[in-house]
Amino acid sequence: MPVFDLPPGLIVRCVILCVFLGAAAGSFLHCAAYRIARREPFAKGRSRCPECGHTLGVIDLIPLVSWLMLRGRCRRCGAKIPARYFLAELFFGALTAAALLRFGPTVLCLRNWLFLGCLFLLSMVDAEICEIPDGALLAAVLIWLAALPLLWGGAADALLHVAAGVAYGGGILLVSLITDRLLKKESLGGGDVKLLAVIGLYLGFMPALFALIFACILGLLQAFATKKTGGKQFPFGPALSAAAALMLFFGQPLADWYLGLFL
Template identity: 30%
Template sequence: MTILFLIYGLFIGSFLNVCIYRIPSGISIIKPPSSCGSCGHKLNYIDMIPVVSYIVNKGKCRYCGSNYSVQYPLIEILNGLLYVLVYTRFGLTLSSVLYCLIISLLITISIIDLRHKIIPDGLNITGLVLGIIYIIINQKLIDGLTGAAIGFGLFLLIALITNAMGGGDIKLMAVLGLIFGIKGILLITLSSFVTGAVISVILLAMKIKSRKDEIPFGPFISLSALIYIFFGSEIINWYFELFKLH
């Protein structure tokens, strides 16, 4: 099962690369079939085997020799490894399948936001559908709806006060609130600002970014959601135990 989760993760990771490239350009993720971005040659199945094709072809197009971005195998590997971690952590359950899909969605959102500074509505709608399925399966309707209202309301308020949040961030927080409920969205909110502050300081210190550069917030939200998926229960329990001690 671990190997199967890895394989599924790698192949879905390959599909995520298609989404990352096409969605911001308004191109269908289904048609036309995948092709080389340089010569336009239609790719065969053998050209699209995750990671393996990239290694065998030395990161180049088999038809014109143009270099492919290292992003392709990295996204595939990242998605595959996260799927394995989900299976290791939660076993073979319906929740595991939904977590895997949510994680793939967050990866896609993060890369698109980093590149284009947008979170497309279509991705948030996909998350909304996954969220509705999740709260129905886990019978957490009230907690989910309340979490969605808190996530939406908090980030809308922050956006109005600071003018530093986009509509995509606000909608994403509503989706995550729907999925993870009240405790989850509060922890994700806190964690996103902490990770955002730390990483931003590092980027500024290393002069990768300047104070004038916009740093998209979607990746920090996504990273915080990943932290909650894998460690949320432990963090919340630790906090309440710490509270009891005091």
């Protein structure tokens, strides 16, 4: 990890910078998810207070700081701004710093960070309206393709990742079509199938398999916690995304360790 070769003072400054940059990105993603979930135009102009319509100025938009300074209230009308605004910024800020520490200041880091942004966005939308936006998946695929020449590990490696995407997407589609027939209801959404294909593309065969297993465990815990195991629709995107993010960070060491058990 090249980042740890830097002087400690510089690492701390880089991490703080990353937290703030990531928090700004998190704020943007949170706002975008809010608008997508309400079918509003993606770029509708400046953010406003949902209560009084006051256009937010620079002072209201400093990541993390504004929410804390205004104690979670609108500066004009005093309406409560939900904590999730702050939490989205904090979460993505922390994730950004973690990505820098894990991948170093590299193209891989930038690509994975953009992918994490897509996952965060689609998870927030899915959690709200049980629908994974195609735009976020398409963006993830385009980011993967754009970074491919810069992270070139040979044609065989690239093809393996594409094959993993096709295999997981196609495999799950087949399984879900069969279970739909047997249960006579929709088991997995089309968005989940496409998301799994994208996860296969990024992670490759082994880490994507781990991600799928982790996602199922998380999904079961989520179903248990929310008691939504009945006929109701159930967002699987957040669990899939969380598992994929975990594997993005730790998938390769985990796969190496697992394969090492048999050698």
